[in-house]
Amino acid sequence: MAETSGWRASRLQAGISSIEAGEMTMTDYSANLPECVLEQIKLVPNELSRDDGVGLWQIVSLGKNNLGLNEQALVDFTRGCVAALLDAGAIPIVSRGKGKWRPENKYGVKKAEIIENIAKEWFVNRRDPPQPWDVWFGLPSNLDLN
Numbered sequence: 001m002a003e004t005s006g007w008r009a010s011r012l013q014a015g016i017s018s019i020e021a022g023e024m025t026m027t028d029y030s031a032n033l034p035e036c037v038l039e040q041i042k043l044v045p046n047e048l049s050r051d052d053g054v055g056l057w058q059i060v061s062l063g064k065n066n067l068g069l070n071e072q073a074l075v076d077f078t079r080g081c082v083a084a085l086l087d088a089g090a091i092p093i094v095s096r097g098k099g100k101w102r103p104e105n106k107y108g109v110k111k112a113e114i115i116e117n118i119a120k121e122w123f124v125n126r127r128d129p130p131q132p133w134d135v136w137f138g139l140p141s142n143l144d145l146n
Contacts, residue, residue: 033076037067041080045088053093053101053138054085056122057130064129075123082115082137090137092118101143104135 033041040062047054056078063069063077092104092114107117122130 033073033080037063037069037073037077038080040067041077041084044081045084045090048085048088048090048137048139048142050142052099053090053136053143054081055130055132055136056082056118056134057132060122060130075119078122079115079119082118083111085137086111086114089139091140093136093138093143095133095136099144101136101138107135 044054044059044062047058059078059081060074063074063081067077069077092107093101094104096102107114107121118135
């Protein structure tokens with residue numbers, strides 16, 4: 001299995017268990033979406049430069065409210081965004097309050113596992129939209145994980 005650049009290194013450096021890259025890419029999860037939506041997915045990792053990362057609630061809101069996606073298209077958009085964030089070196093995180101974060105390991109360790117578990121939790125098991133206090137994605141180097 002090929003390793004995505006920086007994928008494991010950033011996690012090991014931060015003392016977080018390794019997440020395996022897998023072979024699926026952002027476009028594998030969102031291949032049926034229009035090109036303009038694919039372009040939005042590619043832009044989502046740019047938000048990782050901010051100190052607070054990207055919340056799942058922001059991804060779902062962007063897809064639903066700004067791009068007008070629903071049902072399977074929204075699920076595919078969300079999967080594509082999460083894949084793009086993971087490819088950029090982000091990890092799932094949850095807030096511990098006031099700019100402090102902890103890794104969220106309940107979604108798994110492999111990229112495909114994380115993506116599918118997030119989609120399953122938010123689009124199958126729960127029908128309510130994600131909220132700001134739910135899962136986020138951030139770069140370990142930008143976050144206070146202590």
